[in-house]
Amino acid sequence: MTAPASGPPPRSAPAGVARGLGARLLTALVVVLVAGGATAWLVAAAVGPGLFHTHMVSAGLGDHDAAVLHAERAFREASTVALAVALGAAAVASVAVSLVLTRRIGRSLAAVSAATARLAAGRYDERVPASALGAEFDELAASVNALAARLQDAERLRARLLADVAHELRTPVATLTGYLEAVEDGVRPLDASTIAVLRDQAVRLTRLAQDLADVTHAEGGDLVLDRAPVAPVDLLRAAGAAHEPVPGGPALVVDAAPGLPRVRVDRTRMAQVLDNLVANAVRHTPPEGTVTLTATRTGTGVQLSVTDTGEGIAAEDLPHVFERFYRAGTARDRTHGGAGIGLAISRALTEAHGGTLTATSAGPGAGATFTVTLPVD
Structure with a gap:
């Protein structure tokens, strides 16, 4: 038995989840690219020219030879262009990977978000489909589904408990009501037998209430044991x-x-x-x-x-x-x-x-x- 939804319908989460995740991934990629590019440029500027100059001198060329100066300038320009092209290619590839990951992860997270929203609205038969993003996402989906199953069982037990408590109360309450009305109308005298019946039904109600309290305290872990x-x-x-x-x-x-x-x-x-x-x-x-x-x-x-x-x-x-x-x-x-x-x-x-x-x-x-x-x- 699934309780009807009592709250507002869940919001459409997939687009918001994907946009938010995509923005965060792109921001992280920009930060990584900027930091990586700056680091690569500093290292290349600090190490590359000196190392190139050393090799030129080792080849027998003079320090101030025009060919050496031209080669060093060409090396710096080529390194700068190559580094810029590499960073640009990395940025394009990163954006493409980010978009693919965003869509895949966003769809999975959106499914979890939508399912939990429907669970919160009382739709305990909701389940999250398995994704193909790895064990972590599968474990998340399994945990949400296990939670949904527990909630569904608890709701079913609650509904049955209420129905059974009502059933158990009906007979003694009806007996008490019938006897009291009979006494009030003068149909039945308030003698020892009538009092015995009323007492028996009161004891039955008291025992039921005490039994419910005992099992609730014991299952809740707050029962004090000597x-x-x-x-x-x-x-x-x-x-x-x-x-x-x-x-x-x-x-x-x-x-x-x-x-x-x-x-x-x-x-x-x-x-x-x-x-x-x-x-x-x-x-x-x-x-x-x-x-x-x-x-x-x-x-x-x-x-x-x-x-x-x-x-x-x-x-x-x-x-x-x-x-x-x-x-x-x-x-x-x-x-x-x-x-x-x-x-x-x-x-x-x-x-x-x-x-x-x-x-x-x-x-x-x-x-x-x-x-x-x-x-x-």
Whole structure:
């Protein structure tokens, strides 16, 4: 989705870019030619006559011989004419080269200028064509195109985020409005059950607002973490205890390798990560299934994994499960009462700790594994 242009249409830049670049190139060439000509004339005047005179004397001619004087004068005049012709030819060649370079570089810069102007106007589908001026210009075009793609993705995400937030707000707001109007009209009494419904919807709105704030702060890098060394097995046991098996729920198993090093994490925030993952796994695992929490050493880090034997995730949905409000066929964070943002929060909090959060699944019906990898000091 591309936002419509909101500002004035971009100016026609190519002519201005070419004229400005051409003027600067010509000015630089004039300066170089003048400096080079002056230097060549001074060197020729200082060195040439004396050297020529020395050779004439070495040839057996007298210092004041008329032939020598005439030859020296002819040498000076010939040198001056040759130098002038050479400088003139250099000037013509330089102007020609300048015009060619100006046109080629000007066209490429004009394309970049026009594309960035259209990007500034909100046309995020704009791209800069590749030029034939070398790697530097190709890198410039690639950088502008990468920027355009990022802006286009951000705009698409912003539009979807606004639509999804509106969707999430619609149900609790409609419920609150309906119940309040019913109470005002005397259709429904303000009893304990009515208050409970109103409170539940208010809590839902509060949780949504807090979730959005958490993921925004974490992704923005301004989340303050109170880090301390924690044993990985303690994190898993706490997460498992918070979701102890209930009648009709799946079994919970904690399996931690012995001798694992401690990880420096904000215990509250990492508990939030694991709580989201375990709650998500429990929601999507049948009563006869199992949710397994494991901790293992890998390279220079520690992996905390939550594996379930539940619904699984389709291959086309795996790259998107950590996006805010993502809707999928199985909608692992959506259809069972989640707001669709828990996994996004978990990934953002994990990355704020310098770690990674990944998801794997063999497909629908094959369960899924979410793995938190944390660095070890």
